[in-house]
Amino acid sequence: MGDYPSRSVNATAGDLGVTPRHAQGAGYGNSPSNYNEPPLGGGGALPKKTRFSIETGFRGLSTAAGAMVLVIIVAIAVFLISKAVPALQANNASFLTELTWFPNDTEPVFGIAALAFGTVLSSIIALIVAVPIALSIALFLSHYAPRRLATPLGFVIDLLAAVPSVVFGLWGRDVFQEPVRDFSIWLNEYFGWIPLFGGEGPFGQSIMLGGLVLAIMVLPIVTSLSREVFQQTPGMNEEAALALGATRWEMIRTAVLPYGKPGVIAAVMLGLGRALGETIALALTLSIAFKINVNLIENGGNSIAANIANAFGEANETGRGALIASGLVLFVITLVVNMTARAIIYRRREFRDSAA
Amino acid sequence: MSILERQVPGVVMTPDNIRSRKLPVVTNVLVAVAAFAVAAVVVLGTGIGNWVLAVVVGAVLYLVGLYFAAGRVEGRRAAKNRTMQALIYSACVLAILPLASVVWTLVSKGIERLDANFFSTSMNNIGARDPLGGAYHAIIGTLEQVGIATLMAVPLGVLGAIYLVEYGRGKFAGTVRFFVDVMTGIPSIVAGLFILSFWVLIVSPWFNDGQPRFSGFAASLALAVLMLPTIVRSTEEMLRLVPGPLREGSYALGVPQWKTILKVVLPTALPGIVTGVMLAVARAAGETAPVLLVAGGAAAINFDPFGGNQQSLSLFVYQQAGDASRYAPARAWTAALTLVALVLILTIAAKLLARRNKLSR
Structure with missing residues (x-):
C-alpha cells in the first residue's frame, strides 16, 4: 500500500495536466456556423488538431448509425433474394401468373397472382371506406370541433393507432363478422345481380370483412397526417376566403383542400402501405382461397402477408423460400408506395416535419 | 323617412334583413324526426331490412331533407355548408363506433379469465x-x-x-x-x-x-x-x-x-x-x-x-x-x-x- 502508481508522472512538472480528452485548447473546436475553416486566431501555441480525436470517433460512430438504415434496407433485399432464388428455380409454374400455392410438394407449383390480387383488392376496399371518413374526421378536428373536443378526440384517434393488429383481427373474427354476414346476405338478396355481391354463400369470412377491418386500422394514420396538413393551411388564405363571403365549407373547399392536397395524397399512400403489409388481421378474418374472384361477400380471399402467416407452419425448405419470394414482392410493392408518398411529402418542404 | 329608403325600398337595415335568415333549430329537428320516421316505416314496413338499414336510410333522408329545407330558408350555398357539416359530424360518430365496440368486447370477454391463474x-x-x-x-x-x-x-x-x-x-x-x-x-x-x-x-x-x-x-x-x-x-x-x-x-x-x-x-x-x-x-x-x-x-x-x-x-x-x-x-x-x-x-x-x-x- 501507499503507492499511487496511477498518478501521472508529470503531475508536478509544470504540465497543464490536461488529459488527452481535453487536449484541445482555445480557438480549436467546431464553430457552429463554419465547420471546415481553420480556427480563428490559432497561433503556434495552440494545440494542433490531432488526427484521431474523440470528436472524429463520435462523428464516425453517429455516421455509421445513420448509414445503418441504408444497410438494413439493402440487407433486407439481399437476404430475401438469396433465399427466394432457389425456391423460384425449383418452381414448376410461372411465379407471376400461377394462382395456386403448393410449394411443399415434390414438384413445387406456386404463384403469386391470386395472393397479389387479394392483397390489392382488400387494400382498395379499405381505402375506399377509410379515406372519406378519415378526411372528414381530420377536417372536423382541424376546422369544426371546439378545442375542448378536438384534443381528446385526436387523442382517441391516436390510441386507435396503438391498438395491436392482432386485437383488431380477433375482434373482426369474433364480433364484427356477424353484422358483416347479415349485411352480406342483405346485399346478396337485393343486389345479387351485381357480380361483386353475387354468389350462393356461405358469407361472412369474406374479403369485405378483411377490407373493413383494414379500413379501421388505416383510419388513424390517414386522419392524423391529414389533420396536421390541414392545420398548416395559412391563416391568411382562410381569412381571405371568409372575408369574401365564403361559407365555412366553401372556405375549406377553396383554401384548405387545395393547399393540403399533396399532403392528403401522401397520407393516403402511407395508409395504402400499411394496408398492403397488414398480416395478422387478415390472417384471422379471411378464409383462405387461391382464386382470382371479384366477389366481395363470399367466403374466401387471401393476401400475400396473411398467406405467409398461415402457411409458414407447415412449410418445408422450398415452401419457406416460396414464402420469402412472396415477401420480397410485398417488400418491393410497399417500398415503391412508401417512396412515392415520401417523395410527395418532401417536395412540399413545409410538410416535412409533420410526417409521422 | 330617409332619401335612400324612398328611392330604394327594402335596402334599409332593419333587424330583419341585417343578417341572412337562419334555419330554426325546430325545423332542423323536425326534418330529422320526419326523415327517421319515414325511413322506419318504409324499411320495416316493407321488410327489406332491419333497424340498421332504417337508421342508414334515415340519415340519408335527413341529409337530403336538410339540404332542401335549408335551401329554401337560407339559400343554396348555406344549405350546402350545413349539409357538409352534418356529413362531417356523422363521419366522426361512425368512426367512434368500432372503437367503442372493440373496447367493450375486450373488457366484457377478457374479464372471464382475468384471474391469478x-x-x-x-x-x-x-x-x-x-x-x-x-x-x-x-x-x-x-x-x-x-x-x-x-x-x-x-x-x-x-x-x-x-x-x-x-x-x-x-x-x-x-x-x-x-x-x-x-x-x-x-x-x-x-x-x-x-x-x-x-x-x-x-x-x-x-x-x-x-x-x-x-x-x-x-x-x-x-x-x-x-x-x-x-x-x-x-x-x-x-x-x-x-x-x-x-x-x-x-x-x-x-x-x-x-x-x-x-x-x-x-x-x-x-x-x-x-x-x-x-x-x-x-x-x-x-x-x-x-x-x-x-x-x-x-x-x-x-x-x-x-x-x-x-x-x-x-x-x-x-x-x-x-x-x-x-x-x-x-x-x-x-x-x-x-x-x-x-x-x-x-x-x-x-x-x-x-x-x-x-x-x-
Missing part, C-alpha cells in the same frame, strides 16, 4: 379439455424480446438522429433521412422474413450444430428493425427543437462538439426522446407476425432468449384464436386485454410525458 401459469401440459392455462410464459417472452430490442434500437436510433441533426450535411444525409421515413412503412412481416433468412437460417446454425433454431433474440432483432426508424424520427424531431443558443453557449466555453451533444443537447431533449422510445416500444409489443416467423411460439416457460422457441403475448393471442379448444377464445381475449392494457398504458404515459415537455413546436 392466468398470470402465473403457462400452457405447458394444457390439453384441449383443460379450462385453465395462462399467459405467464407469453408475458415473459414479450418483456424479454421487447427489452432486448429496445437495448439494440435505442442507441442506434439516437446516434442516427444525432448524425442527421448535428453532423449530417449534403446528399448522403438527405438520402439517410428519406430512407428512414421509407423504412417506417416496411411491413412487419417483411422484417420477420428478413431476420428469418438472415439470422435464423444463416447465422443461428453456426451456434447450433448446423441446425437453424428459433429464438427470442431473433424476434428482438426483427422488432429492433421495426423500432429503429420510429426512434430515429422522433429523436430527430426532438433534437431539432433544442435551441441553437444552448449549443453556441457550450461551444463558446470551448467544449468540443461531441461533449456538447452528450452533455447539453441530449439532456435537454431527453423527455421527448423518452416519449418517442415509449411509443416505439408500445408498437413493437403489439407485433405478431415477426415473432411468429422467428421465435416460433412455445407452450412452456422459456427464460432464455437465445435458447429455442419463445412465446410472446401477441402471438399467444393469435395461436389461441386459432385453437379448437372451447376454452381457447376466453384465453385469447384475456391475453388481448392484457396486451392492450400494456400498450395503452405505455402510450398514454408517453403522451402525458410529452405534454409536460418544455420543448414543443
